[in-house]
Amino acid sequence: MDLEPWEALDVDDTNLSAFLRPCNSNSDSSSLIPGPAGAVQAVMRNRRHHDPLSTQEFLKRVERQSDRDFNTNPWLCALQFVHLQGGDDDVAHGTPLSSIQNNAETERVPLIVALVKSSTPNGFGDITVNLKDPTATLTATVHRKVFSHPDLRKEILTVGSVLILQKVAVFSPNRNTRYLNITLHNIVKVFPKDSGPPSQQLTYPACPVIRTTPSMERHERLLTPGSTFSLPLERTEGIMSNLRFDSSFRQVADSDRQRSEVLASTSFRSDNGNDQNRETVSEGENLSLSLDNAGPVKVNCGGELESEVEDQPNPPKLDEGGDILARIAQGNSSATNSIPTSHGEKTGMENHFERQTQMVNKKCSFPHWTEEQLDELLAFD
Amino acid sequence: MSQPTVILATASYDHTIRFWEAKSGRCYRTIQYPDSQVNRLEITPDKHFLAAAGNPHIRLFDVNSNSPQPVMSYDSHTNNVMAVGFQCDGNWMYSGSEDGTVKIWDLRAPGCQREYESRAAVNTVVLHPNQTELISGDQNGNIRVWDLTANSCSCELVPEVDTAVRSLTVMWDGSLVVAANNHGTCYVWRLLRGTQTMTNFEPLHKLQAHKGYILKCLLSPEFCEPHRYLATASSDHTVKIWNVDGFTLEKTLIGHQRWVWDCVFSVDGAYLITASSDTTARLWSMSTGEDIKVYQGHHKATICCALHDGAEPAAS
Numbered sequence: 001m002d003l004e005p006w007e008a009l010d011v012d013d014t015n016l017s018a019f020l021r022p023c024n025s026n027s028d029s030s031s032l033i034p035g036p037a038g039a040v041q042a043v044m045r046n047r048r049h050h051d052p053l054s055t056q057e058f059l060k061r062v063e064r065q066s067d068r069d070f071n072t073n074p075w076l077c078a079l080q081f082v083h084l085q086g087g088d089d090d091v092a093h094g095t096p097l098s099s100i101q102n103n104a105e106t107e108r109v110p111l112i113v114a115l116v117k118s119s120t121p122n123g124f125g126d127i128t129v130n131l132k133d134p135t136a137t138l139t140a141t142v143h144r145k146v147f148s149h150p151d152l153r154k155e156i157l158t159v160g161s162v163l164i165l166q167k168v169a170v171f172s173p174n175r176n177t178r179y180l181n182i183t184l185h186n187i188v189k190v191f192p193k194d195s196g197p198p199s200q201q202l203t204y205p206a207c208p209v210i211r212t213t214p215s216m217e218r219h220e221r222l223l224t225p226g227s228t229f230s231l232p233l234e235r236t237e238g239i240m241s242n243l244r245f246d247s248s249f250r251q252v253a254d255s256d257r258q259r260s261e262v263l264a265s266t267s268f269r270s271d272n273g274n275d276q277n278r279e280t281v282s283e284g285e286n287l288s289l290s291l292d293n294a295g296p297v298k299v300n301c302g303g304e305l306e307s308e309v310e311d312q313p314n315p316p317k318l319d320e321g322g323d324i325l326a327r328i329a330q331g332n333s334s335a336t337n338s339i340p341t342s343h344g345e346k347t348g349m350e351n352h353f354e355r356q357t358q359m360v361n362k363k364c365s366f367p368h369w370t371e372e373q374l375d376e377l378l379a380f381d
Numbered sequence: 382m383s384q385p386t387v388i389l390a391t392a393s394y395d396h397t398i399r400f401w402e403a404k405s406g407r408c409y410r411t412i413q414y415p416d417s418q419v420n421r422l423e424i425t426p427d428k429h430f431l432a433a434a435g436n437p438h439i440r441l442f443d444v445n446s447n448s449p450q451p452v453m454s455y456d457s458h459t460n461n462v463m464a465v466g467f468q469c470d471g472n473w474m475y476s477g478s479e480d481g482t483v484k485i486w487d488l489r490a491p492g493c494q495r496e497y498e499s500r501a502a503v504n505t506v507v508l509h510p511n512q513t514e515l516i517s518g519d520q521n522g523n524i525r526v527w528d529l530t531a532n533s534c535s536c537e538l539v540p541e542v543d544t545a546v547r548s549l550t551v552m553w554d555g556s557l558v559v560a561a562n563n564h565g566t567c568y569v570w571r572l573l574r575g576t577q578t579m580t581n582f583e584p585l586h587k588l589q590a591h592k593g594y595i596l597k598c599l600l601s602p603e604f605c606e607p608h609r610y611l612a613t614a615s616s617d618h619t620v621k622i623w624n625v626d627g628f629t630l631e632k633t634l635i636g637h638q639r640w641v642w643d644c645v646f647s648v649d650g651a652y653l654i655t656a657s658s659d660t661t662a663r664l665w666s667m668s669t670g671e672d673i674k675v676y677q678g679h680h681k682a683t684i685c686c687a688l689h690d691g692a693e694p695a696a697s
Contacts, residue, residue, distance in 0.1 A: 121415075123394075365417065365418075365436060366418065366436075366461070367420055367461045367463055367479060367504075368461075368479055368502050368504070368520050368545070370563065372594075372616075373594065373616075373640075376616070376639065376640050376658050376682070377394055377658060377681075377682045377684070378394070378682075379639070379658065379682070380394075380660070380680065380681045380682065
């Protein structure tokens with residue numbers, strides 16, 4: 001009697017071994033299942049160890065190791081960037097966000113590396129972002145003037161991009177809440193979401209090259225017309241402006257690379273910055289003053305100049321120039337008489353620069369409504 | 382999708398543009414406009430496109446498509462675009478901006494074709510029915526007439542110095558021009574054809590229409606008979622309907638809970654659509670003064686509305 005078709009499927013266990021091979025279930029080299037199930041699989045394997053960790057502890061370890069946010073190209077590029085600027089391993093991530101959350105005394109954070117987890121316009125042109133680093137997530141507001149910079153468009157600050165920030169102000173409306181206020185001056189570099197892998201990014205040469213260029217930079221700056229009256233703070237701001245501009249470009253020519261390195265180095269090495277500022281002040285002085293007396297004298301003169309500016313919002317430059325010329329003609333080289341005039345000149349220049357900056361950066365988002373009209377329009381915010 | 386005979390659209394500070402079925406009040410399409418708020422909406426005479434004026438772009442959306450992407454963008458303004466409109470055949474578009482310029486754009490070619498400098502933020506622009514003159518009102522209170530054939534400013538009026546002209550409207554037959562400001566005052570001129578083909582403005586009336594802001598003034602269209610009306614939308618939550626023969630108050634449209642920012646007549650003048658910062662737009666019957674329909678769906682102030690329920694112009 002022939003077998004029915006279904007009876008042909010009746011295979012004994014002994015015959016089954018001829019078709020199947022047992023898997024190597026004890027192999028530790030097997031990869032985890034992708035996705036959340038991998039965590040469960042890892043826990044099951046953990047239980048078979050001789051000295052297993054507690055499940056909660058094990059899960060925390062697994063979660064940290066497999067957090068995908070910190071395996072992205074922008075994040076890895078940011079770490080490489082900070083490291084190449086001379087950051088030690090301990091500060092490779094900048095100030096941990098968790099320390100900002102836990103420390104009530106923090107007012108300004110020197111360095112932050114964080115990933116943008118969410119981005120929401122607030123209707124006034126600012127953007128509220130959630131920033132994440134391996135330690136915590138923190139809310140921040142990006143001021144609208146950031147986006148007036150041609151290289152910092154809103155399209156760059158998207159979810160997944162990584163920011164390197166410096167000197168960020170912390171706003172704490174109550175004991176349990178902290179926000180970051182991000183302005184244009186805080187942004188060192190932005191790595192867009194679609195950044196390439198770190199190996200494709202521009203790499204910097206060794207430190208000795210950086211040390212040879214600061215003197216050249218100072219020399220070039222001194223040759224600039226009007227540099228005699230420049231304030232160290234103004235120079236620092238200028239450096240930061242250049243740094244922001246240069247750091248936005250991924251491809252930098254060889255001749256520009258050194259300049260960028262110098263500027264980047266200045267922003268991260270406070271010692272160099274202090275030395276550079278001090279040397280600049282000394283070189284810029286036309287008067288023979290000892291370093292011991294320079295500080296107190298400037299502080300006093302600055303106070304006087306501030307009151308002068310308040311009395312005369314727009315001091316006439318021609319008159320000031322005349323005064324300087326008159327004093328030179330009289331041969332009066334007294335420190336107390338000359339320094340106020342010089343500082344006045346600087347203040348005037350600063351005001352002029354600020355006005356120009358405001359004119360350039362001013363971009364009203366809403367129509368020319370009155371305050372009453374705007375209040376009506378934004379009543380639902 | 383069949384082409385609707387009535388196109389009604391509104392824009393809001395929630396950065397959306399919504400299309401509505403006029404009769405049922407149903408919103409059948411929503412376009413996100415994330416770049417900025419929308420300051421003005423206008424439908425092309427052929428009903429094919431909706432122009433949205435924002436900051437600083439003017440974007441055209443296809444009325445008969447569900448695409449959220451604009452089909453064209455006009456980008457040479459540098460600040461809020463507060464006025465936009467079309468030549469009667471739809472061949473060119475005009476715009477006014479807070480960058481101080483009035484521009485004319487050829488819809489068939491990229492780029493701005495013509496530009497007039499007003500030296501102050503332009504709040505409103507209207508096209509004279511003769512299609513050869515633009516009238517603009519700016520933030521400093523100046524009203525200028527731009528002669529498009531001579532490419533120059535042919536006339537300048539200043540009803541109140543340093544009081545912004547918020548809205549301008551011209552009668553369909555070119556007989557009247559009305560300017561409204563933030564003090565609730567309407568200035569009315571009669572337009573006379575001069576011997577040298579330049580339009581002459583004869584002061585006709587000063588109307589204290591509202592105690593608060595007038596945000597929009599609009600004269601009734603051609604087929605509104607037997608009377609001619611002026612609608613004024615105000616911050617006092619009302620729209621007032623004035624008879625231009627004597628400027629008597631015909632009706633006060635009451636129903637909005639907040640400021641009324643924009644209004645538009647139906648082609649026969651029997652209905653009025655209004656947009657308010659109470660987040661709604663409303664349809665009013667001019668004969669009864671009652672609101673017939675409320676268009677609700679925006680989440681923030683509804684700033685502008687556009688309506689085209691007339692016939693398309695015959696193809697030349």
